[in-house]
Amino acid sequence: MLSRETRVYPNDRVKEIVAAIPRGHRHLRLAIVFDDQVIVLHEATVAAIVRAYTSVALHPSRKGIWLSGRYMGSSERKHGFAKYQIIEDHSRSEDDAVETIMEYLGMRDGDKV
Numbered sequence: 001m002l003s004r005e006t007r008v009y010p011n012d013r014v015k016e017i018v019a020a021i022p023r024g025h026r027h028l029r030l031a032i033v034f035d036d037q038v039i040v041l042h043e044a045t046v047a048a049i050v051r052a053y054t055s056v057a058l059h060p061s062r063k064g065i066w067l068s069g070r071y072m073g074s075s076e077r078k079h080g081f082a083k084y085q086i087i088e089d090h091s092r093s094e095d096d097a098v099e100t101i102m103e104y105l106g107m108r109d110g111d112k113v
Helices: 043-057 094-104
Strands: 014-020 029-034 038-042 067-071 084-088
Touching: 029 043, 038 043, 043 067, 043 084
Parallel strands: none
Antiparallel strands: 014 029, 029 038, 067 084
16 A cells, blocks of 8 residues: 555646746756646656656557666766766566556556546
8 A cells, every 4th residue: 555645637637837947047947737736846857757758658568667766876877967866777667667557546457547
C-alpha cells in the first residue's frame, strides 16, 4: 500500500501551464496550475520528466521507465552539472514502473481506462 497521498489529475483539471526564467535566475521554472493547487517545478525536474516521457512514448516496445534522484560525485557527472541528479534507475525494471503507475491509479491487471 502507498504511504503517501496520491492525487490523479486528468487533463481537464489543468487550468494553465506557465514557463519562464525568473529575473535574476538562469534556469526555467514551470508552473502547472490545477483547479486546487499550483505546482512549480525546476528546469532539471522538467528535463527528467521529458526524458522519461520520450524514453517511453517514442520507443517501439518500452512500457515504462523509472528515474530516481541521487547525489553524484564530481567524477560521476559532467562538468557544470548539479550534484543532485534525477537519472534512470537500473535497479527498477520496466514492469516495476508499470505496476507502480497502476497502483497509483488504483488499477489491477485487466482494468480498462
